[in-house]
Amino acid sequence: MAEAHQAVAFQFTVTPDGIDLHLCHEALRQVYLSGLHSWKKRFIRFKNGVMTGVYPGSPAGFMVVVVSYMSYNKYRQLDPSLGLIAKLGQHIPISQYMSTDSQKIVGGVLVGTGLWVTIIMIMRNVLKSLLSWHGWMYANHGSVSWTTRIWMLLVKVFSGRKPMLYSFQNSLPRLPVPSVKDTCKRYLESVRPLMEDEQYERMKGLAKDFEKNLGPRLQWYLKLKSWWASNYVSDWWEEYIYLRGRGPIMVNSNYYAMDFLYVFPTSIQAARAGNAIHAIMLYRRKLDRAQIKPLMLLHTIPMCSAQYERMFNTTRVPGVDTGRVFPLAICERFLDITSFHSHMNESKHIVVYHKGRFYKVWMFYDGRLLLPREIEQQMERILADQSEPLPGEERLAALTAGDRTPWANARETYFGRGKNKQSLDAIEKAAFVVTLDDTEQRYDEANPVKSLDSYAKSLLHGKCYDRWFDKSFNLIVFKNGTMGLNAEHSWADAPIIGHLWEHVLSMDPVRLGYTEEGHCCGQPHPNLPGPQRLQWDISAECIEVIDSSLAVARVLADDVDSHIFPFSDFGKGLIKKCRTSPDAFIQIALQLAHYRDKGKFCLTYEASMTRLFREGRTETVRSCTVETCAFVRAMIRDETREERLKLLKVAAEKHQNMYRLAMTGEGIDRHLFCLYVVSKYLGEDSAFLKEVLSEPWRLSTSQTPLQQVELFDLVRHPEYVSSGGGFGPVADDGYGVSYIIVGENLINFHISSKHSSPETDSHRFGANIRQSMLDILDLFQLDKKTK
The missing domain is CATH 1.20.5 (Single alpha-helices involved in coiled-coils or other helix-helix interfaces)
Incomplete structure (x- = not known):
């Protein structure tokens, strides 16, 4: 250029x-x-x-404690050092260099500091003990007991003032290890509706044998780890569930987040990118300065913030496969045998992909962050560039979309030196990657189904070579100004990237805004250096590997059957009038829809967070329960309304209780997973654990929560919020369902499955979900109650 x-x-x-x-x-x-x-x-x-x-302490608190302590001792005519200076004087000639008054001041400061540190440690440990109590979760909806009120007041007192993002990390309790007996009991309860009597009795025998023999031995190692490590699950979960996987992460792991559904702030691609990139960089600045408020449940109970640390400047790097699932020696963990995260403390540039070419764009000039109009100026220069991609450059990112082992080998062979290494470093060390997509995606009222399905598939996989799937996230801006995110999963879970996305969408059209012509506000910079085109020297052998990875990725992408539909018949406003949890209502509707769709029940995964604990990530809520199945059968048999309503309330309460257990560290799936890891380290085989972890999740669900409601005026402008996001199917013959509750009257569903499965059809399942939601609401007869 x-x-x-x-x-x-x-x-x-x-x-x-x-x-x-x-x-x-x-x-x-x-x-x-x-x-x-x-x-x-x-x-x-x-x-x-x-x-x-030092939190919940502060410099102001330090001054108060020290001054108060010294004033008290001066008033009582006491030695403020409590004899400390005199004892030190026996070994150090303090009196030769300090006057008596100076010794008193120094002694008072030292003892006051010790008192201040002691107060901090007491407050931290008291807060940790308070946060270990979860009785507040079991209160009836709409009522708060005096016990809970007193507890919340104590939490506020010991939480300090003006916490920063990571202030509570040292005060959060550790994730508890459930007992083997409880886990086995809850597991058997969860699979009872899915197994015939003979199969269930067999599984029951395996569970009892495990509980009596191998289980206690494995549990001992887990208990030891829970005392030593910050979290006994998270590091193994990241390594064995994500990083050691050899299959493609595109579709199978990465997920997406959508733009506004009905609002189109500008149709100018460069301008939308300018505002979005600037908003993201402002968020990164707040993140670096820890100025983001920690997420607090009920505005009181802090949640873990550890996952925010790798949001920017992070890339998932593939490692060479050794053919082993688990290491045989601890030293192997330090060898290049698996994937890992490359994270930079600071990165001043982003990388932009457009029509097969990569550009390095600096985000700072004159010692400051580029303004939106200046970023738009850089994007305009990239869009105006007519140069052709270098050989192999256009489809290079397909390496990140295919199997991990070929990418690991190619990275080591072809990108270890010269200009290829420099250019790859520029991508992997970038704050994030931007794709200026040459297609147009948008919700079309004239063709809502096809337009949304195309939009979702483009965000999920695109052309399989126009997103750098290893990057922590890719910002995708389409030709008509619509945008979205594609996020890599291993470094954090969806609520973390959702927090960033809410910040971007709240800033873009309202606070940053656009001119009447659709450009970013402000003026272009007259002396701003342009983007730097990355250079490559890709050999014919490497191009063959790229083409091979692209072929694998295209088969996977073409098989995705994606369906997004806004459910606008009612929302959480009416569900709450039914005195039912919106999440329980939707989960039960999904079970009814699945039974109508396939004529059977299946093992169901609902993601729940464990961020009430230090370094907590997720736990599984097994939504297909005995109680839910009883309700579904009653609906299918068309029993009386009173009987179905009674069973519905029992199923909803059961679901809520399971959700509480998952959030408070009493879930079963992460515990079973860690027991399995320990068994592999010890070289022990367990028929029980092997069967448990091989069971497929044919219905995988997740709610996308709106975390920063204060950023959006959902009463007057419910359309100014993300339409949510989604992910690919977990099982070849199953469904993936993500949903977001938007305001009081809208729920967006994102459904995925595979065309290759004769059992699934995302659009058919969507129709069943809609009908199931309406049928369950009809049981409450709210229209008659209103009359």
């Missing part, structure tokens, strides 16, 4: 008269401003580290 030039800080030539030195003052100025920015960032990180390390 003509605009892609480099500023040279100095030049010199040797002449007969000596060395002629030419300095470029503008380049030196930029070097100075860049260094200043880096040092400011380091200072802020250091300050935040100190503030977080």
